[in-house]
Amino acid sequence: MEGGGRGDGGARDEFFSEAQELVDGLGRDLLMLDEALKRGQSNAELINDVFRGVHTLKGLSGLFGATRMAGLSHQLEDVLDDLRLGRIEMTTKVLDLLFQAVSLYAQILSAEKGESAEPVHDVEQLLLALGQASGKRAGGSASTVAQYDLDPSLLGVLTEYEEHRLRTNLQDGLALYRIRVRFSLMTIDTALDELKVSAKPHGEIITYLPTGAGADTDAIELEILMASRAPLSLLRGAIRGPNVVIEEVQRRSGAGATPPHIPPPTPPPDPFSPLTSVRAPLGLDGASLPSHDSSARGRSPLPTPLFQPAPVASMPHAASAPARGPGPGEVSLRSVSQTVRVDIRKLDRLMTIVGELAIVKTAMARLSERARSRATGPKELAIELGRLNRTLDRHLAQMQSGILEVRMVPLGQAFDKLARVVRQISREHGKDVNLVVTGAETEIDKLIVEELSDPLMHMIRNAIDHGIESGDERMRVGKPPVGTIALNAFQKGNHVVIEVEDDGAGMDPKAIIATAVRKGVLSSYEANDMTPREVLALVFMPGFTTKEVATDLSGRGVGLDVVKTNMGKLGGVVDITSEVGIGTKMTITLPITLAIINVLLVEIGKHLFAVPLASVEEAIALDPAQVRTVESREVLSVRGVSLPLCRLDRLFALERTAPMPSKAFVVIAQVAQRRLGFVVDELIGQSDIVIKPLGKSLKSVRGFAGATELGDQRVALVLDVAVLIEEVLTPGEARYLVQAEGGRA
Amino acid sequence: MRRVLIVEDSVSTRAFVRAVLEDSQFASGLGGCDVVEASCGFDAMRLLPRGPYDLIVTDINMTDINGLELVRFIRKSAHHAETPLVVISTLRAEHDADRALALGANVYLPKPFTPEQLRETVAKLLEGRPVRAQSDGER
Missing domain, CATH: 1.20.120.160 (HPT domain)
Structure with a gap:
C-alpha cells in the first residue's frame, strides 16, 4: 500500500x-x-x-x-x-x-x-x-477505411474500442441503425436490459449516447447505435416500446448502399459543439475522422489498418x-476473499427477527417488573415465562437458520474453477475430456466451499491422469474418444454429496493389492480377507500410487490420502467405487455447515460427550445377551445384523468414579457405509451446539472434533465419528462392515 | 464542505478515492469533504440533479454509458458546465483521455495514481473556487 x-x-x-x-x-x-x-x-x-x-x-x-x-x-x-x-x-x-x-x-x-x-x-x-x-x-490494409468515416461529433464520444467495433461491423457489411429511446432515470437499468435482450439476437450494440436537455429532468433520452444484418422492418418488430424510434443510418459509399441524398450535416469540427450535430443523421459523408494527435505520445493515430482479416500471428x-x-499440482484454487455477498432480502429478514426479539425483551422487562411488584402470582408468572421462552426459542431458531443461510454459497463457485483445471490438465496430457456438471446450484457453507476446491481439483486430476485412457486406447476398447468426467452435487438430508465420476479404465483390485503389498502398506496375509470396497479404499492410504512412473500431473507427492484427510477435517468422508473398464466414482459426503451442529449428548462415567447427530443412526438400549466376542472384539447383533462395538471409556481410558451402570445404551453411528456402536452410560438429549477447536496443545489428539460449552457452563467433547470409526475398524477388523448396507448409497 | 462525485464501476477504486479524499487531514484543509459514489453512468445521471458538486471524478471504461459520453452530458447540463472534472483512466487509454479533454474534462489523471497525486489534483482544481456544495442536509 x-x-x-x-x-x-x-x-x-x-x-x-x-x-x-x-x-x-x-x-x-x-x-x-x-x-x-x-x-x-x-x-x-x-x-x-x-x-x-x-x-x-x-x-x-x-x-x-x-x-x-x-x-x-x-x-x-x-x-x-x-x-x-x-x-x-x-x-x-x-x-x-x-x-x-x-x-x-x-x-x-x-x-x-x-x-x-x-x-x-x-x-x-x-x-x-x-x-x-x-x-x-x-x-492490414487501410484501403477501405476512408469510405466509412463518420460524423466527428459522434466519433468524439466513442472510445477506441467502440470505434473499432463500429468500423469492423461496417467493414463486414452490416447496416447501422440508430435507436432513439426515452427512459425514466429510475427505471433505466431494467428498461435498458430488456432492450438489450430483444436487440441482441439481431446484431451488436456499439454505444449508448445520452442526449436530451441535460441533468435536470427525470427522464433520459438515449441514442443507441447498433450494427445489424437485419432489415429495418425486422428490427422495428423486434425492439418495441412506447418511446422507441428506430431508423437506419444512411451510408454514402459502398456497393448497394442508399444513395447519398441526405444533405451533409456540416458538423462543427469542434467536439465541444452542441448536441444538434449528433441529432443530425449520422451521415457518412466523407467528413474525415478528426485526427487525434496522439502521435505526440508516440502512438499511431487511430485509423490504423486493422480490418483486413489479420493473418494469424504465430507464436512459436x-x-x-x-x-x-506452474504445475497444476502447486496451484491452489482457494480464493483469498473472506467476503460473502448477501442478498439484501436475507438481511432484511434477519433484521425483522431482531425486531421480534426486541419485543420479547420488552415483554421480559414488563414481566420482571410485575414479579417485583408482586402483582402476579408465581403460577401466572411461570406460564408467562414459559410462553416467552417459547417465543424466544422460535425467534432464535429463525435467526440461526437465517444466518446459516447467509453463509451458504452455491458449489458452482468451486466448480467454475474446476472446469478450468480440466481444460488445462487434459490439454497438458493430450487427452480429450469433457466435464459435465450437475447440481452447481447446491448450496454449502462458504468455508467448506473454500476447503473443497483443492481436494476436488486433486480428484479430477487423478481421474484424468489415472482414469481416462488416451484417445487411441479408448477407441480400441470401443469407447468414445472423448472421455467424460461427471461432477455431480446434490443435497441429501443435512449433507451435501459431491461425486466425481469418470468413464475411464477403472481400478483393478489385484493391481491395488499388489502395489499395497509391495509398498508395505499391507501384508499379503491381510490382503486375503479384504472386500473389494476395502481394497479400493487403499488408494487413500498415505504414499500409495499405482502408476509405476509418477507422471507430471499426479506425481507431486500429494496423494489421495491428503484429500481424505482434508475432507475428514470438514467432517466429511470420501468413498470410492470402481469397475474395471467402466470407470471410477469417488463420492464426498459433507455436512452442509460447520458453524452449528445438532448433537446427541451422552454421558460416560460422568463425562459428557457430544455425538454429531448427522452421523447417528439410532440409539438403543444395550442388551448384554446379544453381545458376542469375536476375535477379541465385541460385536452386537442388532436385528440380525452384526455391529462392532466400541467402549469409549476403555478407548479414552476414562476413570470411573461409579461402576458401570447395569443399564447401558448403544449409539449406532454411521459414516459413509461403515457403522460402529458406541457404548454409553446415559443418553442426555439433543442439542444445537457451536464447536470450538481444542487449542494447540490438544491438536494432535485424534478422535475429537472439538469441544462445546453447554448452557449450564459444563463442557462436552465432540466426538469425531469418522476418525473413531477409522481407528477402531482398522483394515484387519473391517470385515464387520455391514454388507446388507451396500445398496444404500 | 466540498462535495465530490466519483463515477467508477470498481467498488474498491471508489473506496480508495473516498478514503483518500475524506482523510481527515486533507479534508479539513477543504473545510470538510463528502464523497458521493456512482457505480455507472446512469447512476451518475441520477445523482447529478442532486448536486451541486464541487468536483466530479469519472472513469472512462464503463459499460453502457462510457465516461466520454458522461463528460459530454455533464458539460451540457446547465448546473455542471463549469464543475471541475477529472478523468481517471489507465495510461494506455491516452486516446480516450484526449477525447475526454476535448469534450471538456479538466484533467486526465492516469491510473494508477498515488493518494498524493489525487489530493494534489483535487486541491489544485478546487483552489480559489467558491464553495458551491451545501452540507449534507439537502438532497
Missing part, C-alpha cells in the same frame, strides 16, 4: 474481494471463449469483457500497490487490447496464456495477503510469453511456455 494511510483497511478488503471476483469472472469468460473457439467462433463481447476485467484489475493493483499483479495485468491488457481491436487473432495458444494468467492471479492474490510465496518465476515466464504474443502485430515460443508453467 503506497502511503494510503491507516484509514484504508476497508478499501483494501474491498480490493481483495473485488479482485477475487474479477479473477473468477475471467475464468468463466475464458471457458466460454474456449467453447466458442471450439465451435470456430469468436466472441467480441466476451473478449471485451475479459479486457475490461483485466483493465480493472490493473487499475486496482496499481492503486493498492500490488506491483506484480499490476505488471501481469499490464502485459495481459496489451494482448487483450490487441485481441479486441483485431490486431491478433484468438487461438487456443493465446487462450492457454490467458488461462495461465488466471491461475497466476490467484497465486499472486494469496501472496499479497501474505498467505503464500509470490510465484515470481512463473509470472516472469508468462510475461515473456505474453510479450511475444502481443509483439506480433498483424498488418508462446506454446512452449505454458507447458513449463
Whole structure:
C-alpha cells in the first residue's frame, strides 16, 4: 500500500474481494471463449469483457500497490487490447496464456495477503510469453477505411474500442441503425436490459449516447447505435416500446448502399459543439475522422489498418511456455476473499427477527417488573415465562437458520474453477475430456466451499491422469474418444454429496493389492480377507500410487490420502467405487455447515460427550445377551445384523468414579457405509451446539472434533465419528462392515 | 464542505478515492469533504440533479454509458458546465483521455495514481473556487 494511510483497511478488503471476483469472472469468460473457439467462433463481447476485467484489475493493483499483479495485468491488457481491436487473432495458444494468467492471479492474490510465496518465476515466464504474443502485430490494409468515416461529433464520444467495433461491423457489411429511446432515470437499468435482450439476437450494440436537455429532468433520452444484418422492418418488430424510434443510418459509399441524398450535416469540427450535430443523421459523408494527435505520445493515430482479416500471428515460443508453467499440482484454487455477498432480502429478514426479539425483551422487562411488584402470582408468572421462552426459542431458531443461510454459497463457485483445471490438465496430457456438471446450484457453507476446491481439483486430476485412457486406447476398447468426467452435487438430508465420476479404465483390485503389498502398506496375509470396497479404499492410504512412473500431473507427492484427510477435517468422508473398464466414482459426503451442529449428548462415567447427530443412526438400549466376542472384539447383533462395538471409556481410558451402570445404551453411528456402536452410560438429549477447536496443545489428539460449552457452563467433547470409526475398524477388523448396507448409497 | 462525485464501476477504486479524499487531514484543509459514489453512468445521471458538486471524478471504461459520453452530458447540463472534472483512466487509454479533454474534462489523471497525486489534483482544481456544495442536509 503506497502511503494510503491507516484509514484504508476497508478499501483494501474491498480490493481483495473485488479482485477475487474479477479473477473468477475471467475464468468463466475464458471457458466460454474456449467453447466458442471450439465451435470456430469468436466472441467480441466476451473478449471485451475479459479486457475490461483485466483493465480493472490493473487499475486496482496499481492503486493498492500490488506491483506484480499490476505488471501481469499490464502485459495481459496489451494482448487483450490487441485481441479486441483485431490486431491478433484468438487461438487456443493465446487462450492457454490467458488461462495461465488466471491461475497466476490467484497465486499472486494469496501472496499479497501474505498467505503464500509470490510465484515470481512463473509470472516472469508468462510475461515473456505474453510479450511475444502481443509483439506480433498483424498488418492490414487501410484501403477501405476512408469510405466509412463518420460524423466527428459522434466519433468524439466513442472510445477506441467502440470505434473499432463500429468500423469492423461496417467493414463486414452490416447496416447501422440508430435507436432513439426515452427512459425514466429510475427505471433505466431494467428498461435498458430488456432492450438489450430483444436487440441482441439481431446484431451488436456499439454505444449508448445520452442526449436530451441535460441533468435536470427525470427522464433520459438515449441514442443507441447498433450494427445489424437485419432489415429495418425486422428490427422495428423486434425492439418495441412506447418511446422507441428506430431508423437506419444512411451510408454514402459502398456497393448497394442508399444513395447519398441526405444533405451533409456540416458538423462543427469542434467536439465541444452542441448536441444538434449528433441529432443530425449520422451521415457518412466523407467528413474525415478528426485526427487525434496522439502521435505526440508516440502512438499511431487511430485509423490504423486493422480490418483486413489479420493473418494469424504465430507464436512459436508462446506454446512452449505454458507447458513449463506452474504445475497444476502447486496451484491452489482457494480464493483469498473472506467476503460473502448477501442478498439484501436475507438481511432484511434477519433484521425483522431482531425486531421480534426486541419485543420479547420488552415483554421480559414488563414481566420482571410485575414479579417485583408482586402483582402476579408465581403460577401466572411461570406460564408467562414459559410462553416467552417459547417465543424466544422460535425467534432464535429463525435467526440461526437465517444466518446459516447467509453463509451458504452455491458449489458452482468451486466448480467454475474446476472446469478450468480440466481444460488445462487434459490439454497438458493430450487427452480429450469433457466435464459435465450437475447440481452447481447446491448450496454449502462458504468455508467448506473454500476447503473443497483443492481436494476436488486433486480428484479430477487423478481421474484424468489415472482414469481416462488416451484417445487411441479408448477407441480400441470401443469407447468414445472423448472421455467424460461427471461432477455431480446434490443435497441429501443435512449433507451435501459431491461425486466425481469418470468413464475411464477403472481400478483393478489385484493391481491395488499388489502395489499395497509391495509398498508395505499391507501384508499379503491381510490382503486375503479384504472386500473389494476395502481394497479400493487403499488408494487413500498415505504414499500409495499405482502408476509405476509418477507422471507430471499426479506425481507431486500429494496423494489421495491428503484429500481424505482434508475432507475428514470438514467432517466429511470420501468413498470410492470402481469397475474395471467402466470407470471410477469417488463420492464426498459433507455436512452442509460447520458453524452449528445438532448433537446427541451422552454421558460416560460422568463425562459428557457430544455425538454429531448427522452421523447417528439410532440409539438403543444395550442388551448384554446379544453381545458376542469375536476375535477379541465385541460385536452386537442388532436385528440380525452384526455391529462392532466400541467402549469409549476403555478407548479414552476414562476413570470411573461409579461402576458401570447395569443399564447401558448403544449409539449406532454411521459414516459413509461403515457403522460402529458406541457404548454409553446415559443418553442426555439433543442439542444445537457451536464447536470450538481444542487449542494447540490438544491438536494432535485424534478422535475429537472439538469441544462445546453447554448452557449450564459444563463442557462436552465432540466426538469425531469418522476418525473413531477409522481407528477402531482398522483394515484387519473391517470385515464387520455391514454388507446388507451396500445398496444404500 | 466540498462535495465530490466519483463515477467508477470498481467498488474498491471508489473506496480508495473516498478514503483518500475524506482523510481527515486533507479534508479539513477543504473545510470538510463528502464523497458521493456512482457505480455507472446512469447512476451518475441520477445523482447529478442532486448536486451541486464541487468536483466530479469519472472513469472512462464503463459499460453502457462510457465516461466520454458522461463528460459530454455533464458539460451540457446547465448546473455542471463549469464543475471541475477529472478523468481517471489507465495510461494506455491516452486516446480516450484526449477525447475526454476535448469534450471538456479538466484533467486526465492516469491510473494508477498515488493518494498524493489525487489530493494534489483535487486541491489544485478546487483552489480559489467558491464553495458551491451545501452540507449534507439537502438532497
